Amino acid sequence: MSGIKDFVNRLGMPRLIMSIFLLLLLIMVAIYQLPFSMIVSQSITRSGINMVLALAMVPAIKSGIGMNFGLPLGIICGLIGGLISLEYNITGLLGILAAWLISVPLAIVAGWAYGLLLNKVKGSELMVGTYVGFSVVSLMCIAWLKLPFNNPSLGWAMGDGLRVTITLDEWYDKALNELWAFEVFGVTIPTGLILTCALFCLLVWIYIRSRAGMSLMAGGSNPNFARYNGINPNRTRVVGAILSTIIAALGIIVYAQGFGFYQLYSAPMTMAFPAVAAVLIGGASATKIKISNVVIGTTLFQSILAIASPVAAAIFPEGNLAEVFRVIVSNGIILYALSKFEGGRFK
Amino acid sequence: MNSKPVLSFKNIEKSFGDNLVLTGLNFDVHPGEIVSLVGENGSGKSTLMNILFGMDVIRETGGFKGTVQIEGNEVHISSPLEAIEHGIGMVHQEFMLIPGFTVQQNIKLNREPLRKNLFSRLMGKSFDTIDIDAMRRDALRALKRVHTNVTPEDHVALLPVGIKQFVEISREVDKENLKLLVLDEPTAVLTETEAEQLLEAVRSISDEGIAIIFITHRLDEVFAVSDRVVILRDGLLVADEPTNKLTKTQIAEMMVGRPLAESFASVTKRNLLDEDIIFEFRDVSVDMPGEELSHVNLKVRRGEIFGIGGLAGHGKLAVGNAVAGMYPYTGEVYFDGSILNASKIGEALKHDIAFVSEDRKGVGLLLEESVIINITFTDMIQKNHYLKKFGLITQYDHEKARQDAERMIKELEIRCHSPEDPVGRLSGGNQQKVCMARVLIANPKMLFVSEPTRGIDIGAKKLILNRLQKINHESGVTIVMISSELGELRSICDRIAVISGGEMQGILQPDAANADYALMMSGDPSVRQEGGVAR
Incomplete structure (x- = not known):
């Protein structure tokens, strides 16, 4: 009995509940005789394309600004970088690389301003961050109409402005997913995507173990201790905001290439929530996070979503009830994760 | 005393996980008796009291x-x-x-004397009128029993710290x-006279037949007040006499x-150049809230241990x-002949000046991080030690940090299960030792320590003071020690400055008369003297 209790304590209740839910879905997959290999492939791909976005939470939490609800800010920077790479018709892996390179300087500037703002509203980062995200997305709805992009594939057939969704077929649709991809037992392994995620995780891991990363951590976990040791916690918070924004920008490009589209206008509005929910489920708190929390959390969360869709479609074959069901599951998990996130601590 | 005991502990045993913190504890407390409960930090005193009060921690960790x-009744x-219902306060x-x-x-919170009124007859007890006169009468009587003259209508926020304890x-x-x-360390925050008054009050309460358990670190008080002493060590009752x-x-x-070696090593008169x-x-x-300091001049000689004493709230902590750059100041600070812009964060550290803050938990430690990280942090940030370099990239050298941290843990006798444990789990005295280890490992030229022994037991206290003396004598580190405990300052300092009311009152030799210290601390201008090289 105590052995079980120990195990549950170590695993954490949220991860246990999510694992059980995942198991139930897998049983449904068996009952409805859905194609198992396709579902596993889907889970891997979804987890991979979302992981870098969730990784953006690491520097934010370490630096003490908490969960970065202002993720859409970084996403917008990534989208601009991506659109510029499309404008100049850079295709394939080179296109992704170009998108990354262009978005980084934008993200540095945006993250710096965001960090300065967060320093002025200490204690309400969560609310302010959320609204920074919302405001920037809304502002960009005008910008998408007015920005001087001339590539006809990006705009509407008639009139001004960029399309709502831009299909990446012509440029780099699934370029990372399909890089060195192979099949085992009918399951597609997106080697390029997995390597990309591993690379970003490694870079962040190296950073948090460096002198700069340790200062960031000290500034976040005890600002007075940091000052006593000659570290300016306001500066490390700005650094945390910049890094988080950069990773979000890189992350949306990874997401878009795997998804196949750049989604503009109001699409980025709520993109912070799945990322926050994933790391919470993975075992992070408002003050503590490890890379393993990101990997485990994203995999659990996105696998459930990937499996819920076909299962729902099998249970409710009529109309778009399946899509409704998927949205309910997705928001239900986010709500569950956030409900456990009280008083700044994840219980 | 042959009367029936008010309270008996029978074979109390308690463990947290595999760690046994109380082993087969037996003792009684009789009516009207004052029992001192003493022991080092982490000896099990708090756990025993948590058991007595049925705190959640005990149940959550397996009873x-x-x-x-x-x-006599279980x-x-x-x-x-x-x-409280059983009559334990x-x-x-x-x-x-x-x-x-x-x-x-x-005083009367939740036990207010009540009077019925028309409304409460209909609506129930919650709507009774509070009988202010009876409340005042009761409060006055209770205050008198502890020999305190406070007006019952005063707001608690406005009272001095010492008086609050009496309330x-x-x-x-x-x-x-x-x-x-x-009474859990009731005199920790009191001045000497207040502490004496409190002991007096404790005696008269016990004369009324109330039994008292008195937890303290101050052995003088044990002798001043208690009938019996119960000593705990590592969860074992080692004496009940x-x-x-x-x-x-x-x-x-x-x-x-x-x-223990006889007292602290006495200060040898040394050749320090004025x-x-x-x-x-x-x-x-x-401008430090609660500890303002105004227009202070002081000079510290190379290689000395300079003490700064004074009462709490009088500015010495500033x-x-x-x-350390924690609060803004005006005036000039000189270090080694040149001006030091100390309000810039990290500036003093760059000059190899290290600090131990009086606020362990708030400033001194990263509570969620391991003992290793806490010990090596300052050295790593300031001097780039414990870092492996790969071109531009640095990586924290955990292995090397662990080795050095373990050396410090051994030297300072820091008690922890593993150096990887978060420092927040250690007891107060051990946390203080970690703070010391953090600055010692960085080999500073000069060290400021504020209240280095506050709230820690006699063993840890002695170790820390000896250690300060050792680095001063052997490595020539100049130390400024700021403390409320005069005895401790006098045991290791070469000179002691007294600060009162935010102003420098003067500098005394460690062997100066008690009366001189007392007068200076009270801020009496008649004793201000041109002591040493201070003014």
């Missing part, structure tokens, strides 16, 4: 073995409220008073069925479990905090 008896106390180290309420409201005791005494009162059968040294030795000034304050005023 305890053995029984607690009150007046009781199962599962919440502090039940403990407690005065906490931290003040459990509502600052915005008056003294009488605090808290009055509240407990006012409870009609009070049989046993637990009438106070007059023991000496102070015996108690101290039983607490730490080894013989012209060789390493550190200087010129007309420095510091000295270390200003140099």
